[in-house]
Amino acid sequence: MVMVPKIKVSIDGKTVEVNKGKTVLQVANSMGIQIPTLCHDSRLEPFAACRVCMVEVEREKSNALITSCSTEATDGMVIRTDSEKVLKTRKTVLELILSDHPKDCMTCDKCGACTLQDLAYEYQVRDSRFFEKPDGGITEDENPAIQQDTSKCILCGRCVRICSEVQQDYAIDFKHRGFTTETGLPFGKPRRETTCVLCGQCVSTCPVGSLVEKQAAGKARDWELKQIKTTCAYCGVGCTMYLNVKGNEVVKVTSKTGSIPNDGNLCVKGRFGYDFVHHPDRLKQPLIKKNGRFEEATWDEALDFVAGKLNDIKARYGPDTIGVFSSSRCTNEENYLAMKFARAAVGTNNVDQCART
């Protein structure tokens, strides 16, 4: 084992000993000190674009403001995260960001879950002293999965970076210069014609309402959503995800960084492949085939029919002429019961599932 050298760092008057190689932000967070961030995502390399994570570090001549997300903590560092200078700078940064951001929180899908909104509230930034000119708008695209509103983009670059660093798809990038800079797909192409694989990782990392789940748009305010932690039902990786439910509808699917084993990442199927749940084709009533046609039946009718017929076959031909196929799509409990049903209720070991196929 390589021994990592220890260093001593003081933040807001508290001194800690930590392993060398951590950023000031990481050290502060490990001490329970919160520093606001917009462009930071633990899945990504530091970028230092938004500047709201500025903290003051003591220097011999004059103290310096540094971005805590991208500065490595060094031995003997003395840091203040809440000095007047820090707070004033942070507020100015927020004003600058808001000068290029529409104030339409009342209709924004991110309202209640927007980091910029939270920070504007915390720092009480009502108006910007700067020239205000939010430009752009909702990008026209027929794809029903991802909605982009460039007017809300704060250029933190999280979408661009998650697409290149984590997904390595390189489907989106910064475009244009100066005030008109925006992020997006190349040459204004429709999403389905680009290398975008619809993973929606950009949506998952966007701190504001610039990238949202299109199918959820207008369906629920953030505080109306109940989040139910569950496991994805597609492949065998077993990503932890949250069903965002309003009433009896799954409005969207999200995940959280730190989740095992996916650390907040999801793929196209996990994030956007949930709407089959509410598809009109869902079977809603037992069906019994009569004269070659399916007719609706009650549960009692259907179950009594099957039980009677199975007992009949068992009595006439023996239990080993009956088989049960269970499924890799069902839960452990359901597979166990299907197996128990075959062995205890039918009396056969003819029970298999789709692991072979």
Place this chain on the structure above:
Amino acid sequence: MTNSISEIKDCKLIFLIGGNPTEAHPIVGLEMKKALRKGCTFIVADPRQIWFAQQAKLYLPLKPGSDNWLLNAMAHVILDEGLENKEFIKTRTEGFEELKAFVKDITPEKASEFTGVPAEDIRQAARLYAKSEKSAIYYTLGITEHTCGTDNVRCIANLALLTGHVGKSSTGVNPIRGQNNVQGATDMCLPDKLPGYQLFSDEKVVEKFEKNWGVTLNKKLGNTAPTMFDRMSKGEFKALYVIGEDPIMSEPNQDYTIKGLKSLDLLVVQDIFMSETAHYADVILPATSFAEKDGTFTNTERRVQRVRKGINPIGNAKPDWKITCELSTRMGYKMDYPSPKEVWDEIASLVPMLAGINYGRIEQNGIQWPCPDVKHPGTKFMHEGKFPRGLGKFFVLPYRAPAESPDKDYPLLLTTGRTLYHYGAGTMTRRSAGIIHKTNDCFVEVHEADAGKLGIFDGEMVKVVSRRGEITARAEVSDKVKKGVIWIPMHFAEAAVNKLTMDAYDNITQTAEYKVCGAKIEKI
């Protein structure tokens, strides 16, 4: 998997064979991309130039069905050049001398003839794999869906045993499981074993189950799915209860499957949609989706994780566990559980490898089996210090040809697989608006040289024919797939590739040979 997903990023070398994680297991793909960024060396063996093939240090475009030659030749090189781990072989394995004698003649030059991979690349792959400090093998169905699937897996195990690349963090043998709960289904539900792979030959085990369930067990080992279809074709089978599965789409040789199902006196299908199989049912029982029920899934790293109910059942649908219980009770064997939690408690009481797992312990995060007691933290990686059977066994595995190879009449080698956007038989993803907007039709990947000979252009609709059937699909012409090979995904009912595949099975697992059969392409 012998290792955990969180260990992937720290691998120094990944040998990926017969797997396409960026499409079939995208989040494992992301972990591999992390490893790639940290400098991990990739060796990729696949007949298609998949994403990782393009990033790999060494790409081995092998002919489908020739894995045995590649893997045995790598063993040859490892021994020929003295790269084996002598200490590991001595203390942890048996059968080494037999393997050594066998692979002596399996030279990379000979293997090159069968695999189409240059001999020098095979040598290089063996050297890289053997020498790296943390080598891990990752494979999926490209290895197992063959008549020699079990042999292939054992060839892989031979390499790990020769080099000692197993039983350590980030170093092992890792099949990435395809379906959400294929691990759990196998743990629970096999015709020849009791849950947790407990044997019928163990009297104590049988007694334990009989006492708990209050029945006398039938001691005659059960039929696998392929055997049940075989008996259907002979008219020996009368009834089938199918839960959450669509055999018409997923079993090989569709015609044969349909004939079998038609021969039954009773077919009961329990599903969330009118599947292809459901059309042939006598009774259809509407089940709930994962969003409407509680329970657990076990993922590819053996982690038992909670599934939680988010919404009430749609219409009059009921969760599968409830339907099975009600049916059982009506047949005269009472099954009555207040919730899946009580079912799990019964499982844990009967299955030693799961004994330490309960809903309380997995409330936050799942636990990886084996987990023998409630103090046990679960098992991050397996086989440290000891294998379940004691010593690791080398197997001598001569090459066996696929059941059907390309010939004069069907000159192309058809191999099948999965895509990023769609899943399985497509019943779920093809009802998802965002996904079908991106892609929603069947295609056949053809090498440009083959397409040129046939006069087929990219995007053209073509007929693909095998001895068992034919389908129509859009031609995707490129150099992605190996010359002489065509590749078709399995998701599309209107162009079901399993009309073409062959009902030939692995001699041990009875997994069908979805990865090799003869086919031809015709212009329409």
